[in-house]
Amino acid sequence: MKNICVFCGSAKGNGETYLNLAREIGEKMVDLNYGLVYGGASIGVMGQIADSVLEKNGSVIGVMPKSLVNWEVEHKNLTKFEMVDSMHERKQKMYDYSDIFLAIPGGMGTLDELCEIVTWAQLQYHRKPIYLLNHEGFFTHLINHLEHAVKEGFLKPHHMKLIKVVDSAEDFFEDLKI
Template identity: 60%
Template sequence: MKNICVFCGSSAGKEAHYVEMAKELGNSLSSMDMNLVYGGASIGVMGAIANQMLENKSEVWGVMPQSLVDWEVAHDGLTKFEIVDSMHRRKEIMYEWSDAFVAIPGGFGTLDELCEILTWAQLKYHKKPCYLLNYNSFFDHLIAHFKLINKEGFLSDDHLKLLTVVSSISELEKEMKK
């Protein structure tokens, strides 16, 4: 694995620890000599991880629809930046550029990206690892819901296993090194 796609929020959240976690994850990925693929924003948790990895001299690749560039949220210091015409195309390129996927705290966009990449794995469009960093128990309810849809017969055991859930950055590092 070299190119890691991180799905995360363009918001910083209400507490400063989310930005600090993103910076710590950036340091971790840089220390493992990985590149970041992400949504291309300069703000929020997205901006924090990108800035940290750039500070560490890692490559950071962003993809953003023109409509968001027009809102002036695009990061202007990335190693590679692609402007696209739709969110769908954004996700396609992020997928194409990435060897693995990690979701960290974010909103609807983060959940959309995570669920779409898991659906693609379920449909055997890819076999790339998918991780959920359940930092600060942020995703507890989502994980419980995934288990519920499995229990109710809407998601097989094998498909539930397509997502590796970790609770810390150190645990994520261990899983990624396997």
């Protein structure tokens, strides 16, 4: 079984759209025999995606630093929960457990994880696929910024291609079949 690492928010966002997206992704992952690797929280979009995978008897690995266990509310019912010492160790463990990376709506932590995994790919530390799900245009401003960074010479065009932008969960899973 391959694992998809999903970078997402511990908040739920406004409205139900982000929770619905997380549920859709989690259910489809199990249907296609993918396991979930994520930040280990029981709340927000993170909690929703984990719960949706677990409800269908899928595999979920959560990784969380000790300092966030009480603050972020760790998920108690995961297939595997790993407590680590730092955010750096968290990202390394998430990388180690994963075959594919998917960023969906979230905040600064989501952006941090996405940027670090793209940087590792840019430096040729890995060749694992990286996806950015631009649900309802959530990441459009980020995509525009990255294109501007290419135009201004701070990001090479081929590095921009390290991120595959998709507009829906359906597009993401279709692309995995290729």
